[in-house]
Amino acid sequence: MQQQTSFAELEYRNKKRQTRRELFLAEMETVVPWANLLSCIEPHYPKAGRRGRQPMPLASMFRIYCLQQWFNFSDRQMEDALYEIDSVRRFAGFACVTDALPDETTILNFRHLLEKHDLPAQLLARINAHLQAKGITVSRGSMVDASIIHAPSSTKNAAKARDPEMHQTMKNRQWYFGMKLHVGVDVNSGAVHSVVATAANRSDIEQLPKLLRASDEVVFGDTGYASQDYKRGARALGLRWCVQEKGSRSHPLSSSQRKKNRKQSSIRARVEHVFRVIKRQFAYTKVRYRGLAKNAAQVNMLESVHAARAAAGRLRGKVRLPSAVGE
Structure with missing residues (x-):
């Protein structure tokens, strides 16, 4: 069933202009091969079990990690940005500030997971393989x-x-x-x-x-x-x-x-x-x-x-x- 559009969503869509941050994030949405990169992280990401706290969606956590690196946020600053900045929160896949947003410890643990398995270097290699397949880096x-x-x-x-x-x-x-x-x-x-x-x-x-x-x-x-x-x-x-x-x-x-x-x-x-x-x-x-x-x-x-x-x-x-x- 299609979710009803909220007044906040209509107001956000009808803004008079986009900020530079929003333009940058819109560009990242189109140029980054998200599915390819997520498949590299997925084998190392915790799976949802029957009991205990369910992990945050992998796509959202990876986008939060990218936002943290792009805008040079600390873990606490990244958590605050999810509550304060609409464009950042929407890019991470959360429609409303009342959604269950990850805290700074969750953000820290995900960053440590990527560093432990040396995944950022593998992500760079995947992007270059993606560009080579498209005949760009020839x-x-x-x-x-x-x-x-x-x-x-x-x-x-x-x-x-x-x-x-x-x-x-x-x-x-x-x-x-x-x-x-x-x-x-x-x-x-x-x-x-x-x-x-x-x-x-x-x-x-x-x-x-x-x-x-x-x-x-x-x-x-x-x-x-x-x-x-x-x-x-x-x-x-x-x-x-x-x-x-x-x-x-x-x-x-x-x-x-x-x-x-x-x-x-x-x-x-x-x-x-x-x-x-x-x-x-x-x-x-x-x-x-x-x-x-x-x-x-x-x-x-x-x-x-x-x-x-x-x-x-x-x-x-x-x-x-x-x-x-x-x-």
Whole structure:
């Protein structure tokens, strides 16, 4: 039997305009392959039994988890948002504020369930497989880059210590404390296909093998990935090495090397868009949790959204690799 439309529902539908949050959630409703992702989580989610408290619907809990990551809510803030914000509550699948809404402990337990089974990384892999099946991520090249995400450096806490999994590093004569986010991005679509989180003092090039796909034929990177050993190894594997050449005071770059760098940077620079989305649109400039695993799980979810949005049409123009690049 069809449920009767309430006055609150009619009032919500007839609003004069939609907010930016509502427009974003409407986009997520269409671009995220929800059924595919839920099938990945379902084997690990508690089943309803005859006795005891019945689990919350999986679809609602997963949508709440996504909302928490997208809007950078804590567990308590997420619970409050379900009561306060109509668009958030409706996106999670609850029609009215009088429905049985999950509390902060339920939200926390679901997040821990995903982290325990490393499901955010599997969800990112499923989204990329979904895009590949639709012929979106069809290029055989990757752009790689890394960026520092700050962590609290204060020791004014119960343990009187910093996070042991974070570390300090110097960049441009300035010290930073936190973790380093490494990404591998598809050249054609701009979708992220690989994510690695390390301490901030780990070098970029150490993580390069983890950021490439077996089908890649070309790799773009900045001078942080410059290495003659890796260059020779890549060419031995038939991989085009399009990493920026690095000069020095005693050995400055030649005119041909500078020209090659400019040509390659026109493609490589597109990887910076990933960090702009993560740090500006999702405001992920400082880690939320202690430990690399929990923060890596959050980043994987954010990158999953970026991959889906990139494939939805914002980057419809295909990038053709110039024939002169890497020659």
